[in-house]
Amino acid sequence: MTGSNAFVWWQHGVIYQIYPRSFMDSNGDGVGDLQGIIDRLDYVASLGVDAIWLSPVFPSPMKDFGYDVADYTDIDPLFGDLATFDRLVAETHARGLKIVMDYVPNHSSDQHPWFIESRSSRDNPKADWYIWRDAKPGGGPPNNWLSFFGGGAWQWDETRGQYYLHSFLPEQPDLDWRNPDVERAMLDVIRFWMDRGVDGLRMDVIFCTLKHPDLPDNPPARGASIMRSMAEFDSQEHIYDFNWPGDLAKRVGDLRAVLDEYPDRAGIGETYLLDAKLLAPYYGENGRGLHLPFNFTLLHVPWDAGAFRQAIERYYAALPPGAWPNFVLGSHDEHRLATRYGPANARTAAMLLLTLWGTPTWYYGDELGMQDVPIPQEKEQDPHGLRVPGLGLGRDPERTPMQWDASPNAGFAPAGVETWLPVAEDYRAVNVAAQEGDPRSHLNTVRALLRLRRALPALHDAGVFAFVDGLPEDVLAYTRERDGDRLLVALNFGGADHTLDLAALGTRAEILLATGMDRAGAVDPGALAIRPHEGLLLRLA
Numbered sequence: 389m390t391g392s393n394a395f396v397w398w399q400h401g402v403i404y405q406i407y408p409r410s411f412m413d414s415n416g417d418g419v420g421d422l423q424g425i426i427d428r429l430d431y432v433a434s435l436g437v438d439a440i441w442l443s444p445v446f447p448s449p450m451k452d453f454g455y456d457v458a459d460y461t462d463i464d465p466l467f468g469d470l471a472t473f474d475r476l477v478a479e480t481h482a483r484g485l486k487i488v489m490d491y492v493p494n495h496s497s498d499q500h501p502w503f504i505e506s507r508s509s510r511d512n513p514k515a516d517w518y519i520w521r522d523a524k525p526g527g528g529p530p531n532n533w534l535s536f537f538g539g540g541a542w543q544w545d546e547t548r549g550q551y552y553l554h555s556f557l558p559e560q561p562d563l564d565w566r567n568p569d570v571e572r573a574m575l576d577v578i579r580f581w582m583d584r585g586v587d588g589l590r591m592d593v594i595f596c597t598l599k600h601p602d603l604p605d606n607p608p609a610r611g612a613s614i615m616r617s618m619a620e621f622d623s624q625e626h627i628y629d630f631n632w633p634g635d636l637a638k639r640v641g642d643l644r645a646v647l648d649e650y651p652d653r654a655g656i657g658e659t660y661l662l663d664a665k666l667l668a669p670y671y672g673e674n675g676r677g678l679h680l681p682f683n684f685t686l687l688h689v690p691w692d693a694g695a696f697r698q699a700i701e702r703y704y705a706a707l708p709p710g711a712w713p714n715f716v717l718g719s720h721d722e723h724r725l726a727t728r729y730g731p732a733n734a735r736t737a738a739m740l741l742l743t744l745w746g747t748p749t750w751y752y753g754d755e756l757g758m759q760d761v762p763i764p765q766e767k768e769q770d771p772h773g774l775r776v777p778g779l780g781l782g783r784d785p786e787r788t789p790m791q792w793d794a795s796p797n798a799g800f801a802p803a804g805v806e807t808w809l810p811v812a813e814d815y816r817a818v819n820v821a822a823q824e825g826d827p828r829s830h831l832n833t834v835r836a837l838l839r840l841r842r843a844l845p846a847l848h849d850a851g852v853f854a855f856v857d858g859l860p861e862d863v864l865a866y867t868r869e870r871d872g873d874r875l876l877v878a879l880n881f882g883g884a885d886h887t888l889d890l891a892a893l894g895t896r897a898e899i900l901l902a903t904g905m906d907r908a909g910a911v912d913p914g915a916l917a918i919r920p921h922e923g924l925l926l927r928l929a
């Protein structure tokens with residue numbers, strides 16, 4: 389596989405996810421905002437990433453922290469206003485970065501004027517903009533569908549004397565994409581943000597917009613759930629409520645067509661489907677669909693070299709011709725990478741993410757090795773954790789304030805302000821300022837990796853990717869090759885020393901980066917020492 393040498397941002401670049409509530413609070417209300425992001429853009433640019441993606445900043449009652457949108461074409465005053473947003477776009481572009489916005493097509497807030505009108509009667513102009521159904525004969529919800537956030541997916545509404553569907557919270561009613569007026573209005577939302585200079589959209593649970601038209605009952609679960617909610621939700625086989633193939637090609641084709649009205653834009657799908665084969669159709673017929681259907685398939689793989697290899701192979705094998713891969717190892721919905729794999733493995737995981745073939749998405753704070761922050765019960769905010777208690781499903785621990793420096797509130801908010809989620813206790817040691825000055829810090833390791841990734845087409849472009857066989861079972865290694873440049877990545881998933889015989893790959897090797905930032909230069913590929921939890925990036929000759 390070879391590609392062109394032109395740098396295509398959504399293929400060759402790295403996307404940095406900012407959770408706006410937690411990045412930087414410029415006005416001292418304890419919640420991050422757009423001005424705060426502007427103030428910290430130099431830091432983002434200094435990392436060497438290529439695009440920022442902002443989780444939702446639209447007007448919202450914040451029942452699901454912005455994923456309940458009350459107006460798709462404005463900014464919540466908590467975050468700023470459209471003028472500040474326009475400045476953010478300009479400042480982002482001035483630093484050579486792209487900006488990706490969240491787009492929440494499956495559901496709005498119940499406070500969106502569309503829903504307020506829709507629920508007001510059975511015959512108003514927006515009566516059919518949401519999924520309304522009569523009770524079953526004899527009473528009860530129309531089918532057995534479940535909400536991802538616990539309980540049934542139907543809410544009874546007294547005024548209409550009907551149920552409406554909510555795949556998430558009752559305050560997040562599902563829009564009816566079969567209604568052409570809804571589709572038109574939602575495609576216009578895309579144009580609104582593209583006209584403002586936004587470079588791409590991350591489309592929230594895009595697979596949930598695809599439901600069987602007759603809304604049949606889901607059968608009981610047969611095997612591993614494709615979404616792994618870890619709760620009652622997994623008791624069903626989700627074949628009719630999500631990812632119904634009927635309209636898939638049309639849906640992604642229509643979304644793509646709007647993006648293609650503008651140059652150099654990208655559509656990223658939140659395709660939380662943990663079976664690689666299910667992702668392929670989202671690239672669209674003849675590639676006329678989403679540019680990057682998010683690949684979450686590694687997220688639930690245990691930290692085991694063999695299991696990772698198998699999952700990566702399965703994913704690459706499932707890609708349709710011409711499709712560009714991508715990898716996600718962290719987000720506002722997942723426990724922190726350093727917590728999931730253990731702090732000792734955080735750098736190895738970073739090297740993996742940044743050296744595989746495909747676009748990486750990087751979650752803010754992971755460059756510091758930030759870990760999950762335990763949240764006392766009385767401070768819990770996330771509706772998922774609150775509605776399905778006791779299973780550790782709350783997402784607050786991975787959403788805590790960015791740790792900028794050792795001052796009170798970690799420099800995220802002024803001293804004395806109560807931040808919306810607590811700041812990590814270890815912030816005096818784990819913060820940007822402390823790590824800036826230490827050449828061997830986590831931050832500087834990630835920066836060095838990002839620099840190499842950007843500099844070397846063998847890393848950021850397509851080429852030949854191959855796993856290396858015959859290694860100790862704790863070691864995952866692969867080569868990346870392009871235009872005669874041959875690189876080797878070796879990752880020790882375990883806690884023991886190993887000596888690798890890689891003589892078959894070349895006669896000379898040079899370490900370009902070791903995750904400890906303490907080794908460089910020529911090594912013997914016939915006897916390559918790799919230390920516990922170490923990651924090595926080498927050039928072969």
Ligand code: NOJ
Binds near residue numbers: 592
């Ligand atoms: C996926 C988002 O990433 C998550 O945070 C949100 O709660 C659900 N979609 C519902 O919008």
